[in-house]
Amino acid sequence: xxxxxxxxxxxxxxxxxxxxxxxxxxxxxxxxxxxxxxxxxxxxxxxxxxxxxxxxxxxxxxxxxxxxxxxxxxxxxxxxxxxxxxxxxxxxxxxxxxxxxxxxxxxxxxxxxxxxxxxxxxxxxxxxxxxxxxxxxxxxxxxxxxxxxxxxxxxxxxxxxxxxxxxxxxxxxxxxxxxxxxxxxxxxxxxxxx
Numbered sequence: 001x002x003x004x005x006x007x008x009x010x011x012x013x014x015x016x017x018x019x020x021x022x023x024x025x026x027x028x029x030x031x032x033x034x035x036x037x038x039x040x041x042x043x044x045x046x047x048x049x050x051x052x053x054x055x056x057x058x059x060x061x062x063x064x065x066x067x068x069x070x071x072x073x074x075x076x077x078x079x080x081x082x083x084x085x086x087x088x089x090x091x092x093x094x095x096x097x098x099x100x101x102x103x104x105x106x107x108x109x110x111x112x113x114x115x116x117x118x119x120x121x122x123x124x125x126x127x128x129x130x131x132x133x134x135x136x137x138x139x140x141x142x143x144x145x146x147x148x149x150x151x152x153x154x155x156x157x158x159x160x161x162x163x164x165x166x167x168x169x170x171x172x173x174x175x176x177x178x179x180x181x182x183x184x185x186x187x188x189x190x191x192x193x194x
Contacts, residue, residue, distance in 0.1 A: 004028060005072040012074055013095070025073045026122045033118075036078070036110055043108045043138055044078045046188045051081060051179060059083055060103065060178040067096025068105070070130040075123065079106040081179050099130040103177040106136040116141055124150065125158035133177050135160070136184065144194030147172050147184050168192045 051062035069091035089101035145168030152161035169192025
């Protein structure tokens with residue numbers, strides 16, 4: 001009998017979702033969710049455009065709406081930084097980019113406990129397991145808005161050694177990789193709330 005990861009992988013590949021929905025394999029389950037609300041899209045698009053401008057002229061770019069694949073898991077981050085030429089870094093089935101090529105993932109947290117747990121907890125562990133060097137969480141629903149930059153993943157522990165969290169209205173800088181020096185502040189998150 002195939003193992004659970006293989007069953008989920010085959011089911012995920014066969015899924016046909018209506019417009020406006022996406023499916024991901026996260027910690028042994030297929031999660032289906034709608035695309036983000038307006039505020040979510042605005043932050044994601046500001047982040048993507050700013051990262052693309054910052055990375056312009058280099059070998060890396062900011063991507064979205066692409067599967068990131070790691071050991072029969074499939075995620076669709078709000079934004080991620082990987083080589084501009086993704087084709088040479090695709091997974092073995094051509095379904096997306098291999099997580100090993102991804103140097104930064106950013107998620108903008110959506111409303112609702114299930115969605116918040118997905119980005120704050122389950123994806124946090126998954127991205128650490130995959131060894132993604134930098135994970136950025138932009139969270140309207142944590143206090144009055146926070147940005148957390150996680151670095152130094154520990155794949156065996158599914159956790160991060162470096163945790164830097166600031167409230168909206170405070171700038172935070174990406175400390176490593178091709179996006180090193182990129183600043184996340186009010187231009188991306190909007191003003192401090194509360």
